[in-house]
Amino acid sequence: MTVIAENRMSGAVRAAEQVLSSRAGARVTLADPVELGGSGRTDVVRARVAQNPLSLDRSLVIKVVPTDEPADAFARELASYKYANALPMHSRPGPQLIAFDNTARLIVLSDLGHGRSMSDLLGSPEWADPSHAISAWGQALGRMHAATVGGEGDFDALLRRGPGGGSVEVLPAQARMAVDLAPEVMTRYLGLPVHDEFLALLRRGEALFAEGDHRAFSPSDVGPPNILINDDGVQFMDYEWGGFRDASLDIAYAIVTFTPDLAPRWTDRRTDLETALVDGWRSEIQAIWPALGHDGELHRKVLTARALWVWMSTVWMLPVDLEVDPQSHGLALHTTDPTIVVGRWTDLAAAATRAGLTDIADFGVAAASALDAAWLR
Structure with missing residues (x-):
C-alpha cells in the first residue's frame, strides 16, 4: 500500500470516528482498517469497532469521496442510501446507512460481511x-x-x-x-x-x-x-x-x-x-x-x-x-x-x-x- 493510500485510509477512519462519536455522545474507536478498493475515485475501508457505546456492528464500512472529485457522486449516493434505508428490510437492496458527513464527503455503512x-x-x-x-x-x-x-x-x-x-x-x-x-x-x-x-x-x-x-x-x-x-x-x-x-x-x-x-x-x-x-x-x-x-x-x-x-x-x-x-x-x-x-x-x-x-x-x-x-x- 502506498503512503498516499495509507494517509487516505487513516484519514477516513479518523473522520468516521468523529462522526460516530458525535452521534453517540461518547467516543467510538475504530481499529484494524482494511482497504477494500472502490470505484476508482472513492476510498472504501472496512474497520473493526473497538470501542462501541452505540451497540454498533462489530465492523463497519467507510466510503469517502475525495474533495478534489466532483460532489455529484457523494450527493447522489447519500440520497440513495437514505432512500433505501426507508424501505422494508426484505426489500433493501444493500447495506444500511449508519452515519454521514457532508463536509468530509463521508458515508458509514453496515458491513455486509464477506459472502x-x-x-x-x-x-x-x-x-x-x-x-x-x-x-x-x-x-x-x-x-x-x-x-x-x-x-x-x-x-x-x-x-x-x-x-x-x-x-x-x-x-x-x-x-x-x-x-x-x-x-x-x-x-x-x-x-x-x-x-x-x-x-x-x-x-x-x-x-x-x-x-x-x-x-x-x-x-x-x-x-x-x-x-x-x-x-x-x-x-x-x-x-x-x-x-x-x-x-x-x-x-x-x-x-x-x-x-x-x-x-x-x-x-x-x-x-x-x-x-x-x-x-x-x-x-x-x-x-x-x-x-x-x-x-x-x-x-x-x-x-x-x-x-x-x-x-x-x-x-x-x-x-x-x-x-x-x-x-x-x-x-x-x-x-x-x-x-x-x-x-x-x-x-x-x-x-x-x-x-x-x-x-x-x-x-x-x-x-x-x-x-x-x-x-x-
Whole structure:
C-alpha cells in the first residue's frame, strides 16, 4: 500500500470516528482498517469497532469521496442510501446507512460481511453456482423495483435537500451523447450505412432514463462486481449514481455485463442464464406491471435497453469524446477488451432474432463483423 493510500485510509477512519462519536455522545474507536478498493475515485475501508457505546456492528464500512472529485457522486449516493434505508428490510437492496458527513464527503455503512461475489459465482466450475446466483440476482432486482415504484418524488426531495441541492446523472448524459453521435459512429467507425431502425431503437433506449412505463429505483451499476451474496441474499453495493429510471435498463444491464465473468465451460449456456435472470426478475414485478407478463412485450422492452448498453460500451471503446471517462467510475459496463464488445453484438443479434426483429439482428451481425475486422484481425 502506498503512503498516499495509507494517509487516505487513516484519514477516513479518523473522520468516521468523529462522526460516530458525535452521534453517540461518547467516543467510538475504530481499529484494524482494511482497504477494500472502490470505484476508482472513492476510498472504501472496512474497520473493526473497538470501542462501541452505540451497540454498533462489530465492523463497519467507510466510503469517502475525495474533495478534489466532483460532489455529484457523494450527493447522489447519500440520497440513495437514505432512500433505501426507508424501505422494508426484505426489500433493501444493500447495506444500511449508519452515519454521514457532508463536509468530509463521508458515508458509514453496515458491513455486509464477506459472502461470495457475483463474479466469483459466475466463474465457478459448478453449474449450480451461476444458475442459482443468476436467478437470485433477477429476483433481487425485481424486489427492489417492486418496492420502489412510485417513490421518485421522495427520492428527488432527498436529493434536493442534500449537499449541493442535487446532482447530475452521468449515465443519462453519456447515453444522450452516444445516441446523438450514432449516425457518425455507424458510418465513420463501423463503415456501415446509417440504420434508421437501429437508430430509432437507440433513441427509445435513451429515453428510458427520463421516462417509461416501469420506473423504479436503481443503484445504477448493477453489474457483477457490485453484487455480493451473503446469508441475507443478494446485496447491491455501489449507489454512486443511484436514481429512478425505467427498470428494464437494470435487467438489460445485468444481461450485458454478466457474460465476461462466466466460466468458459458455461458460455454455451448463457442464453439459459439470460432466461433465468429475466424470469427471476419478472416473477417479482409481474403483479405490479402485468404488461410484462406478455413474452413479446417483455423481450422487446429488454432488447431496447440492451441495445443501448451494447452501443454505449462500443462507443467507449472508440476515439469518440463523450466528455466523461467511464473507467473513472468503475462501471461494470465499461471494458477495454474488444472481444467482449464484439461478443455483446453477437449476443444482441441472437436476442433480436429470438424476438423476431430481423432487421435489428442483421445490423447486430454487421456491427459485430465490422468490429471484429477492425479490432481482432
